[in-house]
Amino acid sequence: MRRPNVLLTGTPGVGKTTLGKELAARVGATYVNVGDLAKEGELYEGFDEEYECPILDEDRVIDELEDKMNEGGVIVDYHGCDFFPERWFHIVFVLRTENSFLYDRLESRGYKGKKLQDNIQCEIFQTIYEEAMSSYKEEIVHQLPSNTPEDLERNLDQIVQWIEQWMKDNN
Numbered sequence: 100m101r102r103p104n105v106l107l108t109g110t111p112g113v114g115k116t117t118l119g120k121e122l123a124a125r126v127g128a129t130y131v132n133v134g135d136l137a138k139e140g141e142l143y144e145g146f147d148e149e150y151e152c153p154i155l156d157e158d159r160v161i162d163e164l165e166d167k168m169n170e171g172g173v174i175v176d177y178h179g180c181d182f183f184p185e186r187w188f189h190i191v192f193v194l195r196t197e198n199s200f201l202y203d204r205l206e207s208r209g210y211k212g213k214k215l216q217d218n219i220q221c222e223i224f225q226t227i228y229e230e231a232m233s234s235y236k237e238e239i240v241h242q243l244p245s246n247t248p249e250d251l252e253r254n255l256d257q258i259v260q261w262i263e264q265w266m267k268d269n270n
Contacts, residue, residue: 105190110227131175132176142163
């Protein structure tokens with residue numbers, strides 16, 4: 100594997116997609132938004148009426164991504180992470196956003212009621228960070244603030260440097 104695989108995870112609305120697309124463009128990596136992949140391939144096992152969204156078929160997603168992940172150089176973007184095989188990722192970044200920013204972002208996406216409140220609580224209780232810490236080696240999991248355009252630039256620079264160093268060390 101000549102390039103590392105990177106996981107960008109965090110509560111919906113923290114900026115994973117914006118960061119992931121720009122990062123892939125800067126380093127020439129393959130960007131995979133798992134939500135889009137699932138939609139395109141209809142990788143669902145039902146519909147959640149309460150949250151008004153499809154239920155991801157995790158096994159089919161893993162089958163769909165396996166070959167690509169083995170090649171390396173993939174940036175995966177998804178709000179969950181505990182079902183991905185640990186062997187897939189060289190580093191995991193959990194994006195974190197202050198609640199005032201997150202609330203506005205989710206509300207502008209049309210989130211309301213229980214879905215909005217549960218996602219805010221998910222961020223408050225660091226649910227995705229804890230999921231990442233229990234799913235991957237502690238030393239590869241990092242939290243990054245994702246509140247402002249300046250945070251985005253800092254995160255991009257930091258991850259690009261990490262990828263460049265990984266490639267020097269492993270090629």
